[in-house]
């Protein structure tokens with residue numbers, strides 16, 4: 001079978017969304033997990049958003065005019081992130097995923113990205129192996145946590161909506177923890193009303209682009225993160241990602257009634273430094 005890769009267009013959304021739902025749902029069912037996307041519509045929505053987004057690059061794999069899968073590269077910040085990638089269950093294990101992954105890695109090289117990262121669902125041996133073969137290193141494991149909002153207010157930790165005036169302080173905090181900022185994602189979250197900051201004595205000590213799967217958070221301490229998590233109105237499904245290396249925070253989430261949806265591994269290519277502070281990754285990194 002001759003498979004070609006091309007840039008995704010709006011007309012691909014329906015079929016790419018169906019494949020994304022079925023690829024993730026069949027994999028999850030095989031391992032006894034609930035599906036990542038609840039329905040075809042729940043998968044098609046994000047695919048449409050990604051294809052239309054000016055800073056997210058999408059590719060589809062095609063054979064004889066039929067779409068076999070899709071993949072995305074988030075180019076909003078200095079470090080890019082890959083995913084979601086999905087291949088039609090009928091076409092899996094025949095190197096389509098390899099082609100789709102290589103296509104976005106080639107794009108990252110062309111655009112001189114400082115690195116590419118992703119989170120990989122730990123129960124999927126095939127994606128773990130494929131990414132490792134293509135050069136990704138495993139950096140850590142993360143639990144997707146979901147449940148009812150905690151509704152916690154911590155005295156002295158003031159949580160409020162982030163504004164454009166907070167961007168410089170938030171980006172500086174991100175650089176101090178990760179060595180790079182995530183300015184593109186933060187700006188979008190501020191514009192969309194999803195970003196929040198936590199302040200102590202009038203100084204920003206943490207921010208979140210949203211306590212959920214698609215967004216990241218950075219803070220000086222676990223207490224700052226707990227103030228942000230405690231104030232969140234909804235964690236969504238599969239929930240926000242907690243580094244398992246940060247056992248006190250993981251245990252705090254469990255102690256507040258949250259449940260683990262699944263565990264995912266972060267994998268990276270390019271520059272990487274161990275975070276020096278508290279953080280929650282997005283599904284990208």
Ligand SMILES: CC(C)(COP(=O)(O)OP(=O)(O)OC[C@H]1O[C@@H](n2cnc3c(N)ncnc32)[C@H](O)[C@@H]1OP(=O)(O)O)[C@@H](O)C(=O)NCCC(=O)NCCS
Nearest residue numbers: 023086087092093094095096097098120125126127129130
């Ligand atoms: C992940 C996914 C995109 C991979 O696509 P694919 O077309 O099935 O995978 P490929 O055939 O291109 O590559 C699989 C590679 O892993 C290897 N592999 C598969 N299972 C393996 C195992 N258990 N141990 C070691 N290697 C394994 C294969 O040999 C192949 O390597 P090769 O290209 O060097 O021969 C696809 O399986 C999928 O859509 N899964 C559901 C959605 C999903 O999990 N997405 C990823 C979320 S992180």
